[in-house]
Amino acid sequence: PGERGTCHGGSYWSSHATSRGGGAAERDGGGCAGRRAELKFVFGSSAVQALDLVDRRSVTLISSPSGRRVYQVLGSSGRTYTCLASCHYCSCPAFAFSVLRKGDSLLCKHLLAVYLSQITRTCQQLSVSDKQLTDILSVEKTQEA
Numbered sequence: 001p002g003e004r005g006t007c008h009g010g011s012y013w014s015s016h017a018t019s020r021g022g023g024a025a026e027r028d029g030g031g032c033a034g035r036r037a038e039l040k041f042v043f044g045s046s047a048v049q050a051l052d053l054v055d056r057r058s059v060t061l062i063s064s065p066s067g068r069r070v071y072q073v074l075g076s077s078g079r080t081y082t083c084l085a086s087c088h089y090c091s092c093p094a095f096a097f098s099v100l101r102k103g104d105s106l107l108c109k110h111l112l113a114v115y116l117s118q119i120t121r122t123c124q125q126l127s128v129s130d131k132q133l134t135d136i137l138s139v140e141k142t143q144e145a
C-alpha cells in the first residue's frame with residue numbers, strides 16, 4: 001500500500017472547480033462517471049467537507065524564501081493541520097490512520113481541500129521567513145508526538 005493516489009490530479013477536480021458550492025461533488029455530468037463513482041466511494045463525505053473547507057477559505061499556502069511550500073488547513077474542530085501537497089501528506093489523525101495505516105483512503109479532507117483550492121486558486125497566501133516556517137513545522141512535529 002501507499003503507492004496509490006498519484007493520478008487523481010487535474011481533469012477530475014477541474015470539472016468540479018467550475019461549479020463548486022452546493023454539493024457540487026454529489027452530482028456531476030462529467031465524462032468520467034465510473035472514475036467519479038469510484039472516487040466518491042473512496043472519499044465519501046470528505047469530498048463534501050473538503051469543498052466546505054475551500055468555501056470557508058480555510059486553506060493557507062505558506063512559503064519561505066528557500067522555496068519551501070506547505071499548506072495549512074484550519075479544520076472544523078479549530079485545529080490547524082499541515083499538508084504537504086508535493087509529497088501527499090497531512091498531519092491529521094485521519095490521514096495517519098485511514099491512509100497510512102489502513103490504506104483504505106487515498107487522502108483526507110484537508111489534502112482534498114488543498115488540491116481543490118490549488119485548482120480554484122482560492123487559498124490564502126502567506127510568506128514567512130525560513131525560521132518562521134521551521135517553527136511551524138517543528139511545532140507540528142511536537143504535537144504529533
Ligand SMILES: [Zn+2]
Pocket residue numbers: 081090091092093094095108109110111
Ligand atoms: Zn488531514
